[in-house]
Structures are given as structure tokens and as C-alpha cells.
Amino acid sequence: MLKKVLLLTSILLLVSCGSKRSTLSGKKVRTKELVSKEQYRADLRKKEEHKQAKTTEYKRVTSNSDQSQVLDATSSVVVTTDLIQNYILTYKGIAQDNMVNHGIPASITLAQGVLESGSGQGTLSRNANNHFGIKCHKGWEGPSVRHTDDAPDECFRKYDSPAESYRDHSMFLVGRSRYSDLFTLPKDDYKGWARGLKKAGYATDPKYADKLISLIERYSLSDYDKEMMDIMGLQSGVYEDTYVETQPVIPQTKVTTSSKKSHVVKKGDTLYSISKKYNMTVSELQKMNKMSGTALSIGQILKIK
Structure with missing residues (x-):
């Protein structure tokens, strides 16, 4: 009888332990499931926060704030204020x-350079030293590159250096x-x-004109005009040192200049540039030619020396 009681007790204990283990095992499974779901939700939250942060950063960078600006005349690029200012300091001397x-x-040249080249970061400026988006046009015999602008694969001029691009830009407008x-127009207009x-x-x-004006005023580019006008002796708002297009151009070949006694004024000449060429002062040129x-x-x- 005692043996039967002991056997029955043992069986009951085994059944009880098995039931507890099953319960504990079920709890562990459910706990793992809960942890997995919580982790999944946390990962989703992190991804969403990262996405929102990227969107906020993109809006910050591409806004016209004091920190950055979008330049998109020829090559759409996002540049910082520092990049624009460094570009201006690099090329202001050439523009002047x-x-x-x-x-x-100089203000116009610099503003166009900043806008068209993306402050030197645009595709054309990096690959072709073309800082003004000048296309090949009829008669261009120099090197060129293909770039999509108003139409796919348009022909643009390629230069050996940015300085060459700046000079060609001036000749392009003058010619x-x-x-x-x-x-x-007055030089300060x-x-x-x-x-x-x-x-x-x-x-x-x-909006091209508005963009140029905005750049000139934002970065005080007109100050470079005033510097050169003072050197050239020009008054603000007065048309003086420019060229009369209606008068005929007399080719230099028709004038004997071997003795260097005269100079024929051509498009692009100023009293200042002529005086520098012949190692004279502006006042000497004016006096010799009876100019007021x-x-x-x-x-x-x-007349020259």
C-alpha cells in the first residue's frame, strides 16, 4: 500500500513539474515576441527620425539663407556663402x-561669374574653365565641350584657364x-x-537680371566699380569713359604707328588703359590731345609720346 502511495505521489510531482516548465517556456516565447516587436518599432522610429532630419537639412542647405544659396544659371549647384566670397576674392582683380x-x-562681371559658374563649382567651370556659360556660336574655332543647358548636348567654349574665360567674356560683350x-550706360549703373x-x-x-542685382547688392560688388572709377577719374552716374558705336571704326592698319606717335582708339580702350600702354599718365594724354x-x-x- 505504501509503495502505491509513493508511486502515485511521484507521478503527481512529475506532472506538476512538466506543467510549470511548459508554462515558463510559454512565458519565454511570449517575452521574446514582445522584445522583437518593441525592437522593430524602435527601428522604425529611428528610420523616421533619420528621414526627417535629412529632409530638414536639405531644406536648410537649399534655402536662400545666410549660410547657402542655390545657383542655377548654367549648372544647378548649392554653394555656401564662404564659397561665393572666396570666388569673388579670387577673381575681383581680373574683373577690375x-x-x-x-x-x-567689375560688379557685373563678378555677378555673372558667380551665377553662371556656380562659384566655380559648376560642371562647365570645372571641366572647361567656362565661367560665363558662353556657347560656341558661329565662328568659334577653339576647343569645346558638350553640355546640356537649354537643349541637350549643346556646344560650349572651353578655355585653358579661368582668366582666359574672363577675357573672352569681355570680348564677347564688346564684339x-x-x-x-x-x-x-554709366559704369556704376x-x-x-x-x-x-x-x-x-x-x-x-x-529672373536673370534680378539674380545678378541680388548678388551685387548682397556681396557689395559695386564697391569694386567705385574703386576703379576713382582710379579712372570717372564721376558717379556720368557717361564718360565708354564708346560711341555710331562712329566708324578706322582700322589701325591705315595709320602709321611704327614711330609710336599716335594711337587709334578701338573698342575696349579707355584713357587709363592707353596711358598704361604707353607709360604715360591720364593727365598727360589729356593735355597732349587738348581733352577736358x-x-x-x-x-x-x-597723340602719344
Whole structure:
């Protein structure tokens, strides 16, 4: 009888232990399931937060804030204020030289350079040193590259250096009659120049002039015009040191210059640039030619030393 009681007790104990283990095992499975779901939700939250952070950063970078700006005339790029300022400091000297030699305000040249080249970060400026988006056009015999702008795979000019691009930009404006009205504007009338460029068809962007004006005012580029106007002896708002397009161009080949006694004024000449060429001062040129101002006409013959 005792043996039967012991056997029955043992069986009951085994059944009880098995039931507990089963219960514990079930709890463990459910706990793992709960942990897995919580982890999954946490991962989702992290992904969503990361996505929102990227969206916020994109909006910050691509906004016209003090930290960055979108430049999209020829190559759409996002650049920082520091990049724009460094670009201006790098090329302001070349722009000012071109203002003296070719009559184009330094502010306009710099603003176009910043916009068209994406402050030197655009595809054309990096691959072809083309800082002004100048296309090949009829008669271009220099190297070129293909770039999609208004149409796919358009032909753009390629240069050996940015300085060459800056010089060609000046010659491009000086040498085309559709831009001739610009050279009747005062050198400090950057708004007139910006609107004139758009009107003459330099760019198809309807906001092109506004973008140039905005860059000039935001980065005080007109200060570089004033510096050169002081050197050239020009008064603000007065048309003096530009060129009269209606007068005939007299080729230099018709004038004997071997003795260096005269100089024929050509498009792009200023009294300052002529004086530098012949190692004279502006006042000496004016006195020798009985000039009271600095206005020049294409084809005009000046006496020199």
C-alpha cells in the first residue's frame, strides 16, 4: 500500500513539474515576441527620425539663407556663402582689369561669374574653365565641350584657364552689336547693365537680371566699380569713359604707328588703359590731345609720346 502511495505521489510531482516548465517556456516565447516587436518599432522610429532630419537639412542647405544659396544659371549647384566670397576674392582683380580695358563694370562681371559658374563649382567651370556659360556660336574655332543647358548636348567654349574665360567674356560683350546699348550706360549703373544683358538675350532665365542685382547688392560688388572709377577719374552716374558705336571704326592698319606717335582708339580702350600702354599718365594724354574729359570715340586718333 505504501509503495502505491509513493508511486502515485511521484507521478503527481512529475506532472506538476512538466506543467510549470511548459508554462515558463510559454512565458519565454511570449517575452521574446514582445522584445522583437518593441525592437522593430524602435527601428522604425529611428528610420523616421533619420528621414526627417535629412529632409530638414536639405531644406536648410537649399534655402536662400545666410549660410547657402542655390545657383542655377548654367549648372544647378548649392554653394555656401564662404564659397561665393572666396570666388569673388579670387577673381575681383581680373574683373577690375577688364573694367579698365573693356568698359564692363567689375560688379557685373563678378555677378555673372558667380551665377553662371556656380562659384566655380559648376560642371562647365570645372571641366572647361567656362565661367560665363558662353556657347560656341558661329565662328568659334577653339576647343569645346558638350553640355546640356537649354537643349541637350549643346556646344560650349572651353578655355585653358579661368582668366582666359574672363577675357573672352569681355570680348564677347564688346564684339556683339546687340550689347552695344550697354556701353552707353554709366559704369556704376549695375541695375541698368543687368537688365540690359537680359533684354539683349544673354540668358533665357526670366529672373536673370534680378539674380545678378541680388548678388551685387548682397556681396557689395559695386564697391569694386567705385574703386576703379576713382582710379579712372570717372564721376558717379556720368557717361564718360565708354564708346560711341555710331562712329566708324578706322582700322589701325591705315595709320602709321611704327614711330609710336599716335594711337587709334578701338573698342575696349579707355584713357587709363592707353596711358598704361604707353607709360604715360591720364593727365598727360589729356593735355597732349587738348581733352577736358575722358570720353573717347572708336576710331579717334590720339597723340602719344
